[in-house]
Structure formats: C-alpha cells, structure tokens
Amino acid sequence: MxxxxxxxxxxxxxxxxxxxxxxxxxxxxxxxxxxxxxxxxxxxxxxxxxxxxxxxxxxxxxxxxxxxxxxxxxxxxxFGAKFVKNGETCDFDFSEQYTxxxxxxxxxxxxxxxxxxxxxxxxxxxxxxxxxxxxxxxxxxxxxxxxxxxxxxxxxxxxxxxxxxxxxxxxxxxxxxxxxxxxSNFPVRASFFCHLQDNQRPQGIDGNRITIVIYSQDVWIWIIPFSSGITSVGVVGAPETINRFEGSPEEQYQQWLNDVPELKDRFAGSERQFEPRKITGYxxxxxxxxxxxxxxxxxxxxxxxxxxxxxxxxxxxxxxxxxxxxxxxxxxxxxxxxxxxxxxxxxxVDVFRTFVTTWYDGSLPRIFFSKESNPDIKRQMCSVLAGYVWDMNNPIVRKHERAVKALAQILS
Ligand SMILES: Cc1cc2nc3c(=O)[nH]c(=O)nc-3n(C[C@H](O)[C@H](O)[C@H](O)COP(=O)(O)OP(=O)(O)OC[C@H]3O[C@@H](n4cnc5c(N)ncnc54)[C@H](O)[C@@H]3O)c2cc1C
Known part of the structure; x- marks a missing residue:
C-alpha cells in the first residue's frame, strides 16, 4: 500500500x-x-x-x-530458588550473587x-x-x-x-x-498445571520459596507459592510422559500429585482453583x-x-x-x-539456552548437586538464575557454553 x-x-x-x-x-x-x-x-x-x-x-x-x-x-x-533431587536440596539465594x-x-x-x-x-x-x-x-x-x-x-x-x-x-x-x-530446535515438551489451595504449606522461607523438583532427567515439577495461600503446581516433560495416566484431567493430575513425594502430603485433598490444564509444544x-x-x-x-x-x-x-x-x-x-x-x-537468550540444554542432558543438575560446590561458581550461576545474563564480567555469562560443559566434566 x-x-x-x-x-x-x-x-x-x-x-x-x-x-x-x-x-x-x-x-x-x-x-x-x-x-x-x-x-x-x-x-x-x-x-x-x-x-x-x-x-x-x-x-x-x-x-x-x-x-x-x-x-x-x-x-x-x-528471594531465591530451590532445586530438589532425590531428597537433596540445592538452594540459590539471590543475595549471594556475582552481579x-x-x-x-x-x-x-x-x-x-x-x-x-x-x-x-x-x-x-x-x-x-x-x-x-x-x-x-x-x-x-x-x-x-x-x-x-x-x-x-x-x-x-x-x-x-x-x-x-x-x-x-x-x-x-x-x-x-x-x-x-x-x-524451535528444542524437543516438544508439555506441561500440566493447576492452582491449589496450599493449607499445609511449610512455615517460613521453605514454604514460600519456589521449588523445582527433579522427578527424572527430563521431567520436573514447579511449586510456586503465592501470598494468597494458593500455590501453582505444574509438571513438565515429554508429552507421552505427561499423558501417561488415564482418566479426566482432574484424575490424571491427582495421580501426578500422588506420584511425587514432595507433593503428595502437602496437597492431599487440596481444593483446585480451576480444572488442571495442559499446554503442549510452547x-x-x-x-x-x-x-x-x-x-x-x-x-x-x-x-x-x-x-x-x-x-x-x-x-x-x-x-x-x-x-x-x-x-x-x-x-x-x-x-x-x-x-x-x-x-x-x-x-x-543463548545464555539461558545453554542452561536449559544442560538442564535436560543432566550436566547442570550435576553441577547444582555436586558435593564439591565452589562458592564463587555458585555466585556466578546464581546471577544467571537471577536473570543477569548480560553481565559480561561474569565468567559463566561470558563463556556460558564452555564453562558449563567444563564444570560438569570436572564435577562428574
Ligand atoms: C508452562 C509454562 C510455564 C512458564 N513459567 C514461567 C515462569 O515461571 N516465569 C516466567 O517468567 N515465565 C514463564 N513462562 C513464560 C511466560 O508465560 C511468557 O514468557 C510471558 O507471558 C511472556 O510475556 P509477553 O508479554 O511476551 O506475552 P503474554 O503475556 O502472553 O501477552 C501477550 C498478549 O498479547 C495478546 N494478543 C495475542 N494475539 C493478539 C492479537 N492478534 N491482537 C491483540 N492482542 C493479541 C494476548 O491476549 C496477550 O494478553 C512459562 C511458560 C510456560 C508455557
């Protein structure tokens, strides 16, 4: 025109x-x-x-x-983010950052x-x-x-x-x-989520901090508490894994809650705010x-x-x-x-791409849960998790791909 x-x-x-x-x-x-x-x-x-x-x-x-x-x-x-794997915890506190x-x-x-x-x-x-x-x-x-x-x-x-x-x-x-x-060159993944009444939320920081639970190498769960006493709980993984239970969305979601130890008791009988929803291929x-x-x-x-x-x-x-x-x-x-x-x-985006790719191939969780965790490296990682991915002084930001791979090798 x-x-x-x-x-x-x-x-x-x-x-x-x-x-x-x-x-x-x-x-x-x-x-x-x-x-x-x-x-x-x-x-x-x-x-x-x-x-x-x-x-x-x-x-x-x-x-x-x-x-x-x-x-x-x-x-x-x-104030931070908590990752849990087989009962072990890796906690990032945003006050302990490089940037x-x-x-x-x-x-x-x-x-x-x-x-x-x-x-x-x-x-x-x-x-x-x-x-x-x-x-x-x-x-x-x-x-x-x-x-x-x-x-x-x-x-x-x-x-x-x-x-x-x-x-x-x-x-x-x-x-x-x-x-x-x-x-996208990422494999298709799905997520299945709901907002739940969280009457049995743990007291203090543990109850309010976002928790990411590693269920298996490519399936994880988010627990995001809101100030209203409602908590968002979602499962992410390959569509065939997310869809592995039978029944209505509510029944399938309940089976997921029952299957994850970190969710089972805390959300037993919890009221749903809407029917659990799925999104695939986002x-x-x-x-x-x-x-x-x-x-x-x-x-x-x-x-x-x-x-x-x-x-x-x-x-x-x-x-x-x-x-x-x-x-x-x-x-x-x-x-x-x-x-x-x-x-x-x-x-x-590429810094996050490195983190996402190495999350799903298992190398990033290996660094997170390593017994030889180095406080300097943890502060650098924490700044990426805080979104400061343009701070070129941060070695993990500057050389993200090489740095994460090298760390995973050293710590494996
Ligand atoms: C499963 C899952 C979990 C996520 N968890 C997180 C998380 O914990 N933290 C996080 O930061 N991000 C998360 N995200 C990503 C987050 O949802 C998005 O990145 C964010 O909403 C993007 O914001 P936006 O402003 O780009 O778009 P949106 O918030 O989607 O807003 C776009 C708006 O455009 C409007 N629109 C669309 N088409 C038209 C049209 N033709 N004309 C006029 N208006 C239109 C829509 O109605 C909408 O309101 C998650 C995503 C998924 C799939």
Missing part, C-alpha cells in the same frame, strides 16, 4: 498485546512523549501461565515507571500482575483497547503501517502508526502475518527479530522452556530495549537494530 490518503486512527506507535512486554514498551514510549496505543485481544484480568519472576525484571519495571504499581499488589516476595543488582523479586498470579501493569500504563495516558484483535497489517516503504483491528462485535477499523511493537506473546501476530515463524522461534517499521518482543520472538523462569524477564527486557531504540529512531536517529537489539537479545 503506498497511498498517503490515510483513513483511520493515527499513532506514533502501535503495540500489540498488553502482557508485560507490551506494557513495559508502551510505558517507556509514553514517558518519552510519544502517542502510543495498545490493542489487546482479551479482556483483563486474563489467565496466563508464567508466575515466577527473576530479579532482573525489576530493573525493567522500574525503568518503565511500573514498579511502584506492582508493589501495591502485595505479591509473594521471592550487583536486585536480590529479590515476586511470585505472581499473572492475571493480577499483568492487570496492574496494564492499568498503570493506562494511567500514564496509553489507551488499551481490550477485546480487540489485530488481524492484518500493511507496511509501507518508509516503515509506517496500517493495521486492521477487529472488535468483539466483528466490526473492523484501521490504525496508522509510524512504528509497531509486536508483543503478542503466544498470539505471534507478526511472525504469522509476515511468515517469520521458525520451529517452544517457538523466529527467523528475524525486527524489520523496517517493526520489532518483535517477548514471547512473540522465541520461547525456550519454563525451567528457569526466564519468560517475563526476557519479555520485559526486550520490551524495554526495543522501546528505547524506537524512541531514538522516532527522534530521527539511525538505529542499528541488528546489533543493538537482535544481537543483544540473542546473547541473553
């Missing part, structure tokens, strides 16, 4: 999706004085999985001016957390059009675009924007519309992270695996970096998106 006679709304920036990536990006652009709109397919509060945050995302929420609003949520504070940064964050029911972020973004003056879906987009040669938005009643309208941020998460709007999807990738007039952020780019709770941190980081670059570009500067955005994000 090359006409200059445009009808419809006009915006500097259109953001697709009001998840953490979209609200962080929109807030930063609004703070810089731009006219931004978010189009969001669902009505908030809406359910999404992904409840354990990492300290690094606090920097992004703070930069976007959203941290104070989240503080009002009364969420469960998270200087935040040493705590939150465990959040995402419906409330994302809604708080969206409401605060609206308060800044960014309209969020709920229950409206982006269904088409047309880019012009100068990078500006006309987007077709479908309302709940089926009527459509257009938005013209100078720049677009696709933060549509699992909706993957631009990857689908522009044929940018690329299969890992995804893209051919490119940006193009003329647009950038992909958060889960619409690449999603690896939930084991290290990196999703919201990468979503807010990419939202923040993309928005800062968009501010420069809209202000007339030339931005090297490949270097300043794609290379930067790929580095962080």
């Amino acid at each position: 090359n006409t200059t006679q445009l009808t419809g709304e006009h915006r500097d920036v259109l953001v697709i999706g009001a998840g953490p990536s979209g609200t962080v990006a929109a807030s930063i652009l609004k703070n810089a004085g731009y006219n931004v709109k978010i189009v969001e397919k669902q009505l908030f509060p809406r359910f999404v999985i992904g409840e354990s945050l990492l300290p690094r995302c606090m920097d992004n929420l703070e930069y976007a001016g959203l941290l104070k609003a989240v503080e009002q949520g009364g969420f469960q504070q998270k 200087k940064g935040w040493n705590w964050t939150w465990q959040v029911p995402r419906a409330q957390f994302d809604h708080l972020l969206a409401k605060e973004t609206e308060k800044k003056g960014v309209p969020v059009a709920y229950e409206e879906e982006v269904v088409g987009v047309d880019f012009r040669n100068d990078g500006s675009s006309t987007t077709t938005v479908r309302k709940k009643d089926g009527t459509e309208y257009t938005i013209n924007a100078r720049f677009m941020i696709d933060a549509s998460g699992y909706g993957r709007v631009l990857p689908r519309l522009l044929d940018l999807d690329k299969p 890992s995804a990738s893209v051919k490119q992270l940006w193009g003329r007039g647009f950038v992909l952020t958060g889960n619409s780019t690449e999603f690896l695996d939930p084991v290290f709770s990196s999703g919201v941190t990468l979503a807010t980081e990419s939202g923040a970096v993309a928005a800062r670059l968009a501010v420069r570009q809209l202000g007339g500067e030339t931005v090297d998106w490949e270097k300043e955005y794609a290379d930067y994000m790929k580095h962080g």
Whole structure:
C-alpha cells in the first residue's frame, strides 16, 4: 500500500498485546512523549501461565515507571530458588550473587500482575483497547503501517502508526502475518498445571520459596507459592510422559500429585482453583527479530522452556530495549537494530539456552548437586538464575557454553 490518503486512527506507535512486554514498551514510549496505543485481544484480568519472576525484571519495571504499581499488589516476595533431587536440596539465594543488582523479586498470579501493569500504563495516558484483535497489517516503504483491528462485535477499523511493537506473546501476530515463524530446535515438551489451595504449606522461607523438583532427567515439577495461600503446581516433560495416566484431567493430575513425594502430603485433598490444564509444544522461534517499521518482543520472538523462569524477564527486557531504540529512531536517529537489539537479545537468550540444554542432558543438575560446590561458581550461576545474563564480567555469562560443559566434566 503506498497511498498517503490515510483513513483511520493515527499513532506514533502501535503495540500489540498488553502482557508485560507490551506494557513495559508502551510505558517507556509514553514517558518519552510519544502517542502510543495498545490493542489487546482479551479482556483483563486474563489467565496466563508464567508466575515466577527473576530479579532482573525489576530493573525493567522500574525503568518503565511500573514498579511502584506492582508493589501495591502485595505479591509473594521471592528471594531465591530451590532445586530438589532425590531428597537433596540445592538452594540459590539471590543475595549471594556475582552481579550487583536486585536480590529479590515476586511470585505472581499473572492475571493480577499483568492487570496492574496494564492499568498503570493506562494511567500514564496509553489507551488499551481490550477485546480487540489485530488481524492484518500493511507496511509501507518508509516503515509506517496500517493495521486492521477487529472488535468483539466483528466490526473492523484501521490504525496508522509510524512504528509497531509486536508483543503478542503466544498470539505471534507478526511472525504469522509476515511468515517469520521458525520451529524451535528444542524437543516438544508439555506441561500440566493447576492452582491449589496450599493449607499445609511449610512455615517460613521453605514454604514460600519456589521449588523445582527433579522427578527424572527430563521431567520436573514447579511449586510456586503465592501470598494468597494458593500455590501453582505444574509438571513438565515429554508429552507421552505427561499423558501417561488415564482418566479426566482432574484424575490424571491427582495421580501426578500422588506420584511425587514432595507433593503428595502437602496437597492431599487440596481444593483446585480451576480444572488442571495442559499446554503442549510452547517452544517457538523466529527467523528475524525486527524489520523496517517493526520489532518483535517477548514471547512473540522465541520461547525456550519454563525451567528457569526466564519468560517475563526476557519479555520485559526486550520490551524495554526495543522501546528505547524506537524512541531514538522516532527522534530521527539511525538505529542499528541488528546489533543493538537482535544481537543483544540473542546473547541473553543463548545464555539461558545453554542452561536449559544442560538442564535436560543432566550436566547442570550435576553441577547444582555436586558435593564439591565452589562458592564463587555458585555466585556466578546464581546471577544467571537471577536473570543477569548480560553481565559480561561474569565468567559463566561470558563463556556460558564452555564453562558449563567444563564444570560438569570436572564435577562428574
Ligand atoms: C508452562 C509454562 C510455564 C512458564 N513459567 C514461567 C515462569 O515461571 N516465569 C516466567 O517468567 N515465565 C514463564 N513462562 C513464560 C511466560 O508465560 C511468557 O514468557 C510471558 O507471558 C511472556 O510475556 P509477553 O508479554 O511476551 O506475552 P503474554 O503475556 O502472553 O501477552 C501477550 C498478549 O498479547 C495478546 N494478543 C495475542 N494475539 C493478539 C492479537 N492478534 N491482537 C491483540 N492482542 C493479541 C494476548 O491476549 C496477550 O494478553 C512459562 C511458560 C510456560 C508455557
């Protein structure tokens, strides 16, 4: 489309999706004085999985001016992460880190957390059009675009924007519309989860800390306690393993609870908040992270695996970096998106990729549970688990692949 006679709304920036990536990006652009709109397919509060945050995302929420609003949520504070294997524990405390940064964050029911972020973004003056879906987009040669938005009643309208941020998460709007999807090179995995009343939660830090239980080399369980007394419990593994029990979702889930010693007594007879849900094949990738007039952020780019709770941190980081670059570009500067955005994000994702790959091949758990644990190495690892994957002074960040392999060999 090359006409200059445009009808419809006009915006500097259109953001697709009001998840953490979209609200962080929109807030930063609004703070810089731009006219931004978010189009969001669902009505908030809406359910999404992904409840354990990492300290690094606090920097992004703070930069976007959203941290104070989240503080009002009364969420469960998270000071570390605990891994359990055959009754042995490996505990990471975020106050014992290599990188200087935040040493705590939150465990959040995402419906409330994302809604708080969206409401605060609206308060800044960014309209969020709920229950409206982006269904088409047309880019012009100068990078500006006309987007077709479908309302709940089926009527459509257009938005013209100078720049677009696709933060549509699992909706993957631009990857689908522009044929940018690329299969992930991780094996297909499934997860099976629910929110449970946690009346027998252990007292003190043990009861509130996120716990990852290693069930077998490629099956693990998350236990994420919320401040409300509800706890999120999920099992992750190959689809055939996750689906190995018979019966209704409730019956299958109960058999999983019975089968895991760390869950059996604690959640015996616990009330479910919804029928247990399964998600399969959520890992995804893209051919490119940006193009003329647009950038992909958060889960619409690449999603690896939930084991290290990196999703919201990468979503807010990419939202923040993309928005800062968009501010420069809209202000007339030339931005090297490949270097300043794609290379930067790929580095962080690759550090987590090393951790995820070596988690499933068994070498990372070997390091975690080694009797010869070295406190310096543990602090370096802890900073990766806190999301500080861009601190090139950290040897484990700098040489992640070689470092983890070498450590696993030494400690085996
Ligand atoms: C099993 C599992 C467990 C996980 N656990 C964790 C965890 O513990 N910690 C963590 O940090 N991450 C976790 N994640 C990842 C986490 O869910 C995501 O990384 C995170 O939600 C990404 O945020 P986002 O802002 O990119 O997208 P989302 O939060 O998904 O938001 C995208 C928004 O875009 C909207 N949208 C979609 N299509 C359209 C459209 N066409 N038009 C308009 N709007 C649209 C959607 O309605 C949605 O609200 C987990 C993921 C899985 C699968």
